[in-house]
Amino acid sequence: MKALSIRPLYATLIALGAKSIELRSWKTEYRGWLLICSGRAANKFERQSMVTGKAIAVAHLSDVRPYVDETDREPACLFDDEHFSGFSWILDSVHVIEPIPIKGRLSLFNVEYEVEDLLPLPLDYESETYPDDLFNWWLDNKHIENLDFLSD
Helix, strand or coil: CEEEEECHHHHHHHHHCCCCEEEECCCCCCCEEEEEEECCCCCHHHHHHCCCCEEEEEEEEEEEEECCHHHHCCCCCCCCCCCCCCEEEEEEEEEEEEEEECCCCCCCEECCCCHHHCCECCCCCCCCCHHHHHHHHHHHCCCCCCCHHHHC
């Protein structure tokens, strides 16, 4: 199976269902299942409040096309002051999995897992409490240290 390392914040947003477009400066002909790997933490906040250095979800890469600001900005979770030119990787059928350690790499890379090997989390993705349920599952299972950012 192919895997993709993504910064922890953006990998988390994909797992939450808030980000359906991943932005890359390069394109790929590959279409199919991708293991979404949350990269190494860049700061204390990420180390404590986000799963890092592990695969956290699987998503289907259904298309890769040139980025169009008018349609892609919101689903890519770009801030108003950010600018991008490159490619929009369209992700669908996202499923959060029990985190597994994965050493991140540049570009797409192969891993020794298949979709059927991955254990989905026992959460209701349609529930209004899904984001809180996901973070609490990660906390209860010691994949993150705290939920301090949720109290702000």
